[in-house]
Amino acid sequence: MTELFGVPVQALFGQLLLGLVNGSFYAILSLGLAVIFGLLNIINFAHGALYMLGAFGAWMGLQYFGLSYWAMLVLAPVIVGLFGMLLERLLLRRLYKLDPLYGLLLTFGLTLLIEGLFRSFYGVSGQPYSTPPLLQGGVDLGFMYLPLYRIWVVVASVLACLLTWLAIEKTRMGALLRAGTENPKLVEAFGVNVPLMISLTFGLGVGLAGFAGVLAAPILQVSPLMGSNLIIVVFAVVVIGGMGSILGSIVTGLGLGVVEGLAKVFWPQASSTVVFIAMVIVLLVRPAGLFGKES
Amino acid sequence: MNRQLLTYLAAIVLIAILPAVGGYPVFIMKVMCYALFACAFNLLLGYTGLLSFGHAAFLGLAAYACGQSLAVWGWPTLAGLLFGAAAAGMLGLIFGILSIRRSGIYFAMITLALAQMLFFYFLQAPFTGGEDGLQGIPRGSILGLDLGRDIHLYYVVMLIFVLGYALIWRTVHSPFGQALKAIRENEARMISLGYDVERFKLLAFVLSATLAGLAGATKALVFVSATLSDATWQMSGMVILMTLIGGMGTLTGPVLGAVIVVALENKVGDFGRFMMNLTGIEWFRVLGESVTIVIGLIFILCVMAFRRGLVGEWLHRRH
Numbered sequence: 001m002t003e004l005f006g007v008p009v010q011a012l013f014g015q016l017l018l019g020l021v022n023g024s025f026y027a028i029l030s031l032g033l034a035v036i037f038g039l040l041n042i043i044n045f046a047h048g049a050l051y052m053l054g055a056f057g058a059w060m061g062l063q064y065f066g067l068s069y070w071a072m073l074v075l076a077p078v079i080v081g082l083f084g085m086l087l088e089r090l091l092l093r094r095l096y097k098l099d100p101l102y103g104l105l106l107t108f109g110l111t112l113l114i115e116g117l118f119r120s121f122y123g124v125s126g127q128p129y130s131t132p133p134l135l136q137g138g139v140d141l142g143f144m145y146l147p148l149y150r151i152w153v154v155v156a157s158v159l160a161c162l163l164t165w166l167a168i169e170k171t172r173m174g175a176l177l178r179a180g181t182e183n184p185k186l187v188e189a190f191g192v193n194v195p196l197m198i199s200l201t202f203g204l205g206v207g208l209a210g211f212a213g214v215l216a217a218p219i220l221q222v223s224p225l226m227g228s229n230l231i232i233v234v235f236a237v238v239v240i241g242g243m244g245s246i247l248g249s250i251v252t253g254l255g256l257g258v259v260e261g262l263a264k265v266f267w268p269q270a271s272s273t274v275v276f277i278a279m280v281i282v283l284l285v286r287p288a289g290l291f292g293k294e295s
Numbered sequence: 296m297n298r299q300l301l302t303y304l305a306a307i308v309l310i311a312i313l314p315a316v317g318g319y320p321v322f323i324m325k326v327m328c329y330a331l332f333a334c335a336f337n338l339l340l341g342y343t344g345l346l347s348f349g350h351a352a353f354l355g356l357a358a359y360a361c362g363q364s365l366a367v368w369g370w371p372t373l374a375g376l377l378f379g380a381a382a383a384g385m386l387g388l389i390f391g392i393l394s395i396r397r398s399g400i401y402f403a404m405i406t407l408a409l410a411q412m413l414f415f416y417f418l419q420a421p422f423t424g425g426e427d428g429l430q431g432i433p434r435g436s437i438l439g440l441d442l443g444r445d446i447h448l449y450y451v452v453m454l455i456f457v458l459g460y461a462l463i464w465r466t467v468h469s470p471f472g473q474a475l476k477a478i479r480e481n482e483a484r485m486i487s488l489g490y491d492v493e494r495f496k497l498l499a500f501v502l503s504a505t506l507a508g509l510a511g512a513t514k515a516l517v518f519v520s521a522t523l524s525d526a527t528w529q530m531s532g533m534v535i536l537m538t539l540i541g542g543m544g545t546l547t548g549p550v551l552g553a554v555i556v557v558a559l560e561n562k563v564g565d566f567g568r569f570m571m572n573l574t575g576i577e578w579f580r581v582l583g584e585s586v587t588i589v590i591g592l593i594f595i596l597c598v599m600a601f602r603r604g605l606v607g608e609w610l611h612r613r614h
Contacts, residue, residue, distance in 0.1 A: 114591075
């Protein structure tokens with residue numbers, strides 16, 4: 001068995017795995033966007049820039065402080081999360097009473113600022129970041145070679161998403177968050193510190209983006225532009241999936257990653273546009289999104 | 296009403312004599328193209344309340360369409376301009392039908408994603424020249440007027456800008472424009488009054504896209520080239536900024552915003568060096584070298600503290 005549908009099996013499964021890796025990033029980022037949107041009613045354009053900050057965090061930790069990948073896998077999301085909470089406190093908080101479009105515009109400005117700063121200091125070419133020793137190499141399955149690190153990215157991302165799902169669906173804190181999404185005024189009347197909850201939620205959402213950034217560092221080049229290229233695709237993923245359900249975000253993200261991987265094999269010219277084409281089809285057939293509720 | 300007309304006439308005379316008193320024609324033509332682009336965008340954001348995050352698609356497509364028809368098919372200049380605008384209008388119809396199915400924040404995300412899809416298509420399509428763009432577009436002539444000379448083209452661009460602006464003025468002050476504003480203020484009430492809101496939105500979208508296309512086709516003529524940068528999301532952000540600085544929902548705001556943003560793009564390097572020499576702070580040079588940082592800062596400032604924009608603030612103070 002060396003060929004399937006006229007394509008070498010090796011290439012097919014290789015692209016499928018790469019698709020799953022990309023899909024993991026789509027899943028984590030769209031999940032973060034959905035969590036933030038639920039409570040804050042804001043679409044965070046800076047999500048891509050914060051993902052880039054996570055990747056740069058990993059690179060800087062190693063470069064300047066000698067901190068390993070594993071240390072940064074914990075530290076970078078926390079730092080990005082705290083930075084996000086700072087942004088929420090100082091800037092976003094003042095916009096809640098306005099049209100949500102202002103939140104999008106503000107975070108768009110933040111994206112330009114953050115990317116511009118990194119471009120001034122690090123240029124546009126990427127910084128190399130090597131795979132941690134524990135995850136180097138791979139397994140030969142006979143019909144394909146399975147690089148360990150890519151498997152790790154998929155497993156770690158799905159785990160992170162599932163943990164977030166558990167935290168929101170099964171814990172007291174998560175119950176409050178869901179209640180706050182439904183009716184913040186009422187939750188506040190019960191004595192819950194809603195402003196703090198909003199800050200923490202934003203921190204959690206962007207922390208997930210930082211986590212994805214660290215995961216991406218050894219696979220993609222760590223470059224100031226890595227975030228903005230991704231975020232627009234993630235927007236399309238969010239439109240396709242709808243922001244109603246967490247599991248929906250995960251399934252849509254991974255699924256579209258696989259579709260993109262398949263496109264790279266069977267229709268390479270369309271590989272960069274296939275997610276957008278899927279969005280167009282969903283808009284025509286089911287405008288509310290696959291998992292969305294009609295409002 | 297007469298005073299407004301007089302002011303506009305004075306403004307037209309002023310633009311007409313600018314090159315004679317030392318104004319650099321290509322720079323002013325660039326400003327006029329962007330001003331028309333921003334006015335067209337504002338028709339949607341300021342008067343209908345729809346934030347399109349993908350307007351660069353119309354600017355970019357029209358530039359390529361105009362360039363293709365002039366350079367490859369050898370069409371006359373006027374036909375090329377109209378073809379560019381018509382192509383953008385058709386695209387506007389398609390984007391509009393798709394994006395109007397969702398409202399609010401989703402509308403912004405969908406237009407952004409659609410524009411990015413077109414960008415990736417342009418990146419690969421054979422007729423765009425990829426990263427190099429379409430170069431050497433012949434300007435040709437209109438009614439025997441040789442547009443190869445900048446000063447001749449200048450008055451054609453001025454005419455296009457004035458006509459485009461007048462059309463937007465007419466639209467805003469028509470019953471159709473009133474309906475758009477009502478949709479912006481209270482969509483649910485308009486539906487309950489029996490208005491076909493989606494139709495109005497779609498019409499506004501197509502009109503805005505067509506005029507944005509006219510701006511893009513004209514721009515291709517001014518710079519005798521059409522490049523990928525016209526179709527990037529950064530360009531979509533730029534037109535939002537122009538409208539925001541000047542004042543969304545005001546007629547003259549986007550024009551002023553375009554003047555400021557284009558001047559800023561050209562002068563920010565000089566300004567950075569000047570500030571560094573003045574204060575001795577090295578960081579100002581870095582700031583001057585990165586238009587992106589400056590644009591980002593202005594964006595944040597406008598959204599946080601200056602949402603009415605310059606013209607909006609002025610009108611607000613006067614009343």
